[in-house]
Amino acid sequence: MGKDLIILGAPGAGKGTLAAGLCPALQIKHISTGDLLREVIASGSALGQELNGYVSSGALVPDELIGRMIKDRLGAEDCKAGVLLDGFPRTIPQAEMLEEILAGLQRPLGAVFYLSVDLERVIRRLVSRVSCQQCGRPYHLVNLPPKASGVCDDCGGQLIQREDDKEETIRKRYATFMEKTRPLIAFYQAKKLLVEVAASDNPQDALNFVLQQPGVQQ
Numbered sequence: 542m543g544k545d546l547i548i549l550g551a552p553g554a555g556k557g558t559l560a561a562g563l564c565p566a567l568q569i570k571h572i573s574t575g576d577l578l579r580e581v582i583a584s585g586s587a588l589g590q591e592l593n594g595y596v597s598s599g600a601l602v603p604d605e606l607i608g609r610m611i612k613d614r615l616g617a618e619d620c621k622a623g624v625l626l627d628g629f630p631r632t633i634p635q636a637e638m639l640e641e642i643l644a645g646l647q648r649p650l651g652a653v654f655y656l657s658v659d660l661e662r663v664i665r666r667l668v669s670r671v672s673c674q675q676c677g678r679p680y681h682l683v684n685l686p687p688k689a690s691g692v693c694d695d696c697g698g699q700l701i702q703r704e705d706d707k708e709e710t711i712r713k714r715y716a717t718f719m720e721k722t723r724p725l726i727a728f729y730q731a732k733k734l735l736v737e738v739a740a741s742d743n744p745q746d747a748l749n750f751v752l753q754q755p756g757v758q759q
């Protein structure tokens with residue numbers, strides 16, 4: 542039977558790292574809604590064109606369309622063994638929609654992992670990220686610093702911080718995430734599907750913990 546899982550976490554909580562370890566270990570697909578949206582639009586399919594109408598005008602994509610996109614993807618051959626959903630659902634109506642989609646595919650939801658992380662840790666992690674203005678090479682001022690301060694090793698370009706990684710932006714995004722996600726956490730808690738994963742400095746700890754959970758085991 543397939544193993545369908547959800548991952549929730551504030552920006553900077555380490556979702557990407559956990560997903561990169563978890564999906565190969567369970568042989569499931571990592572479905573990031575943002576990436577999927579770009580892929581479907583790029584495919585030029587009827588659904589892609591419809592989605593593009595909203596995205597290109599900056600309008601909010603209706604849940605019904607997002608649901609159709611997720612349903613198509615989950616039903617695909619390479620998702621039969623299961624998926625890790627990242628970026629969907631974001632709201633209770635979306636969570637209810639997902640229940641319907643999975644019921645239609647006769648696939649029960651295995652678990653919902655919530656990567657909890659405190660704001661100070663997120664800030665420590667993200668404010669140190671910079672990248673080269675010229676070639677885009679990423680650096681981390683603590684873990685992967687450039688040889689000369691503020692200058693790219695490869696091309697000599699100037700290292701800059703993304704707007705998203707500025708402390709004030711991080712604080713805002715974190716607050717928005719917590720506010721929006723709290724109802725979803727309660728929703729899955731009530732269904733006994735929520736597993737809280739404490740963020741750790743060692744990503745392997747989080748992965749080991751997740752792999753031991755009942756909803757994940759073979």
Ligand SMILES: [Zn+2]
Binds near residue numbers: 673
């Ligand atoms: Zn460079």
